[in-house]
Amino acid sequence: MAITDVEAKAHELYKQKQNNKAFKLYHCWMGMRHLSRWQPGYDSTVVSQSSSKRSSDEVVSVRPDGQKKAKAQRKMKGVATSLDDFNNTLSEMQGERITIRKNIEEMMDYQKQRDEKKMRFRMRRPLFFRIMNALAAKDKFFQQLPDATGKLGASSHQKCTAALRCLAYGSASDAVDEYIKIAESTAKECLVHFVQGIRKVFTNEYLRRPTVTDLQRLLRDGERRGFPGMMGSIDCMHWQWKNCPRAWKGLYQGRSKSATVILEAVASGDLWIWHAFFGTPGTCNDINVLARSPVFDDLYQGRAPEVTFNVNGNTYNRGYYLTDGIYPKWAVFMPAIRLPLSPVDDCSPNVKNQFGKTSNVRLGFYKHALQ
Incomplete structure (x- = not known):
């Protein structure tokens, strides 16, 4: 019987069994008709037995876990599956907790000791x-x-x-x-x-502006330290305002992300703070504070005592203050030397610190006094 006759007979049998419905997978049959399983004399039992026997060297591919099983395993990860595992896990957690508590206590003790050393004021x-x-x-x-x-x-x-x-x-x-x-x-x-x-x-001795006698003493002290004509050191510090009203916080909040009030002071070498200007918002810098400060009011009004000193054969009639780099380049301001080239120049930062530079310790005491 020819192949076409066999196909026609097969189509006929299919229609009889499927209520006269045509076979719609003919194109699939045309592609699979040449496989060995569709050839005459094919025995499926032999093939199944041969495929079930695998060699020892053959790698068996394991089917990956499903989505639900993998999710359940992630939930059970780290959970004890037996009493021994639970006891071991509990002991490890307790050991870690003790270690963390010990580290925290050591950090707190170190912070406390450092704060005590930092905030320890002494008086003769x-x-x-x-x-x-x-x-x-x-x-x-x-x-x-x-x-x-x-x-x-x-x-x-x-x-x-x-x-x-x-x-x-x-x-x-x-x-x-x-x-x-x-x-x-x-x-x-x-x-x-x-x-x-x-x-x-x-008040008559300290809480006042310097007189002519005081200025002469300050000038002698500055000349002895290598800075003739220096009347002191001027600088500002920020004082944190803990109870600042919320409506004013934007006005008083500067780079420190907290509300601060600025204190400007002029200090001499013997810790005499003879000028203090307090109350400027923390958003201002030293130049803004200087524009509002009354430190030069006597000089503007012509009431300031006359100061005369000689440097390199030149006579000057106006003193100056030691400052940092932010202040403008005026005749009354003298910045410190950052890169000294000689031992004389090298003493300028030390002199600046000794003359007050209004450090945190000195201004800190004055800050608390204003409370």
Whole structure:
């Protein structure tokens, strides 16, 4: 029988079984008709037996896990599957927790020690006794007097120490009760009387602008250090305003991302801060503060004392201040030497620091005094 007759017979049988529907996969048959499985004499049992026997060297491909199984395995990852695994995992977690706690405690101890070293203010004993005796002579509050029962109250040492600690560290009034052994209300009274007494006793000597005698002393000190004509050092520092109102935060927030108030001061070598201008918003820089500062008002109005000094055979009648690089190049400002070429020039940064440069420690004490 010819192939065409066989195909015609097959089509006929298909139509009879499929309710006279034509065979629509004829094109597939034309492509697969030459395979061995469709040839006469093909035995499928032999092929299945031969395919089931695999050689030892043949690599068997493993079907990858499905999506649900892989997701379940990810969820179960790290979860103990038995009691022993659970105990081991628990012990490891406890060990890690102890290690982390130990590291945190070490970091906190180190930070505390560093802060204590950084915020430790010291005062010479003669200076403390001079302030205490002057206040006790001027204000009866600082004298040790008996109360209604005849028992002596807090001594002058306790009252002055409490006020100085509140000013130097910026601490609350109840922070000195254990160290000084006085109550919170007494510490507040000590602070108020201390500030008022300082203003009454030392205003004529320190809280004022320099006179002709003071300027001559400053000029002699500057000339002795290699800077003839220098009257001191001027600079600014930012004081963080913790309780700044939210509506003003944009005005007082500068590069530090926190609200600050600027303090400008002029200091001499003996820690005499004879000029202080406080209250400028933290968004300003040193030049903006200088434009608002009254430091040169006497010079503009012609009331400033005359200053005369000689440098390299030239006579000058106007002193100057030691500054950093941000200040303008005026005749009254002298920047420090960044790259010294001689030992004399090399002492300029040290002189700048010794003359105050209004460092954080010196201005920090003055900052807390303004509270």
